[in-house]
Amino acid sequence: MTPDPTGSMTCRELVELVTDYLEGALPAHERVRFEQHLVFCPGCVYYVEQMRETIDRLGELRQESVPPEAERDLLQAFREWKAR
Amino acid sequence: MISAVAAAPAPLTPEERRLIAALKSGDETAFASLLSQYQMSLLRVAMIFVGSRAVAEEVVQETWLGVIRGLDRFEGRSSLKTWIFRILTNTAKTRAVREGRTIPFSSLAGSDEEPAVDPDRFLDASHPTWAGHWSDYPQSWQQVPEERLLSREVRTRIEQAVETLPANQRIVIRLRDVEGFPSEEVCRLLGISEGNQRVLLHRARSKVRAALEPYLAEDVE
Numbered sequence: 645m646t647p648d649p650t651g652s653m654t655c656r657e658l659v660e661l662v663t664d665y666l667e668g669a670l671p672a673h674e675r676v677r678f679e680q681h682l683v684f685c686p687g688c689v690y691y692v693e694q695m696r697e698t699i700d701r702l703g704e705l706r707q708e709s710v711p712p713e714a715e716r717d718l719l720q721a722f723r724e725w726k727a728r
Numbered sequence: 729m730i731s732a733v734a735a736a737p738a739p740l741t742p743e744e745r746r747l748i749a750a751l752k753s754g755d756e757t758a759f760a761s762l763l764s765q766y767q768m769s770l771l772r773v774a775m776i777f778v779g780s781r782a783v784a785e786e787v788v789q790e791t792w793l794g795v796i797r798g799l800d801r802f803e804g805r806s807s808l809k810t811w812i813f814r815i816l817t818n819t820a821k822t823r824a825v826r827e828g829r830t831i832p833f834s835s836l837a838g839s840d841e842e843p844a845v846d847p848d849r850f851l852d853a854s855h856p857t858w859a860g861h862w863s864d865y866p867q868s869w870q871q872v873p874e875e876r877l878l879s880r881e882v883r884t885r886i887e888q889a890v891e892t893l894p895a896n897q898r899i900v901i902r903l904r905d906v907e908g909f910p911s912e913e914v915c916r917l918l919g920i921s922e923g924n925q926r927v928l929l930h931r932a933r934s935k936v937r938a939a940l941e942p943y944l945a946e947d948v949e
Contacts, residue, residue, distance in 0.1 A: 654860025659844045663930035667911065669922075687865035691845075697869050697877070698937040701886055702905035704878075707768045714785065715763055718792050719756060725796045726754030 653681040658688050662695050740804050748808060752799055763792070766809070769907055770816050776899045777820035779829055787823050791816045810913060813903075817917045831895045833920045833928075844934035872944050882943065889939035890932075897932035904929055 658681055664670045665678050682689050740748070750758035770791060774784035794815045802811060824830060851863045869877065876882065890898060890906075903914045904925075915925050 654850075655862045656843075656845075656847070656850045656860040659934070660930075662844070663926060663933060667926060667929075669926060685861070687862035690866040690868045694866055694869055694937055694941065695933060698886075698933060698940055699905050701877070701882060701940070702890075702901065702936065703908060705883065705887060705890075705906045711767075714767070714789065715760065718763060718789070718796075719760060721793055722754070722756060722759045722796055725799070726756075 653677045655681075655685060655688050655691075658685075659691060662692060665692075666695070666699075740807065744808060745804070748802065748804055752802075759796075762808075766812060770812070773813070773816060773899065773902055773907075774820045776895050776902065777817075777824045777829070777831065778827060783823065783827065784820075787820045788816070790823075791819050794819065809907075810909070813907070813909070813917060831899060831918075833896050833918065833924060842931070842935075844930065845938065866941070867945060869944055871946060876944070882940070885940060885943050886936060889936045893932050893935060897928045897935070900925055900928040901932035901936070905933070 658678060661670060661674065661678060665675065670678060682692065747758055747762070751762065767788065770788045771781075771784055774787040774791075775781060778784050778787055791812070795812055798811075798815070802808075806814075849862060849864050851858050851861055853859045855861075890901060893901065899918065900914060903909045903917060904911070909917070911922060911925060915922055918925070920928075
């Protein structure tokens with residue numbers, strides 16, 4: 645079998661390990677293989693970057709607003725609690 | 729592999745302490761601001777448990793009432809947000825069971841065994857040297873202009889991608905990546921193992937990335 649020039653992990657394997665890597669859950673030897681692969685593989689570097697960017701974008705989805713009726717009822721409940 | 733020791737919960741910030749003190753003393757402005765801060769997030773998470781918006785709204789109302797009633801006893805051992813979401817998930821689970829709905833967490837083998845990336849993107853086993861490597865490189869998103877990356881269209885695209893996830897993946901990605909809860913807390917909220925959570929997170933993130941990719945692809949000349 646032809647030796648793999650990029651340190652024996654394929655890109656197809658790497659993309660399945662990205663989450664474990666970012667979570668710090670890869671065993672040490674796997675992490676080494678993962679990072680060695682990145683040295684030689686710009687495609688995977690971009691993939692990991694894309695994943696990080698996706699996570700950052702997800703972090704910005706939170707919205708703030710309250711439907712007015714819900715707010716009114718809850719403020720009323722809060723007042724009643726305060727007056728107990 | 730020895731997993732990292734779970735970090736002790738971060739001590740409350742001065743801002744949080746002020747907010748908690750204001751709430752305990754009955755400050756309505758503080759409570760109104762709490763409502764606006766978390767209402768939509770709570771609703772989204774509740775909907776994953778109970779399915780219908782109407783029932784989710786009831787669950788969220790019940791949650792806030794639980795928060796009000798529990799304020800006296802809240803000691804700040806967790807953050808306010810964590811405490812509120814614990815009340816929410818308990819309330820939502822109870823209601824979901826009553827409605828005959830559960831989120832299937834135990835089925836790791838659920839129908840979803842999709843690879844993270846379309847296999848067509850890789851060279852197949854017949855390739856003499858580079859089997860399993862990219863046949864079509866992902867692009868660098870560093871070239872994408874900032875306004876595009878942060879645009880409403882991208883947000884909408886991501887939101888849509890999340891909404892089409894199966895419930896078990898959707899709840900994990902919302903709690904982890906949207907709401908920012910750490911892994912241990914999400915496992916606790918959902919009653920699932922670290923490993924289970926990670927698999928679901930992996931599948932969810934892979935799908936969202938894949939949904940975003942064609943949208944951000946620069947046209948190659």
